[in-house]
Amino acid sequence: MTHTVREKQKLINRVRRIRGQMEGVERMLEEEKGCAEVMQVIAGVRGAVNGLMAEVIEDHILMHVAAAELSQEERDEGAAELIDVLRAYLK
Template identity: 45%
Template sequence: MHTVRNRKKLLERTRKIRGQIEGLERLLEESTGEGDDVSLILQTVASSRGALNGLMCELIEGHIREHVQSGHEISVRDRDQVVEVIKRYLK
């Protein structure tokens, strides 16, 4: 399975996301409510969301490539098109 094969990479990404979320928590705890604080918080939320979407995209892509074999449900070309659509949607 793709999650086992890519476990180390996926765990590294997950740990980075955890660090971003912990940083966001610290920012919220320490925020004075000033404009600069809010801007940094929003940037951190956007970065965290992007990282989560990237992880989701990688997992979905691995799942499709692993479980949708050519000659079965869809062709390789169609499968790759589905992966591209998902990638665009999640970015």
């Protein structure tokens, strides 16, 4: 993902926030917090991960599928990679 260098810090910050949320879930489980409260935080984590994935997908499309300087073969390869990842993600 060399093309993400320009957005590297932004992505790292998102990952760190997600890690913090997951640590919060762990603490809640250790403290035996209520199911509804734990599920609410887990839903927030899921949303954050989905946002991260959307950011990386957008970058992939711009750099490996829609870039005008790419050959058709390179675009096809980029599209195939994206399709494979989405299929795995949506399972």
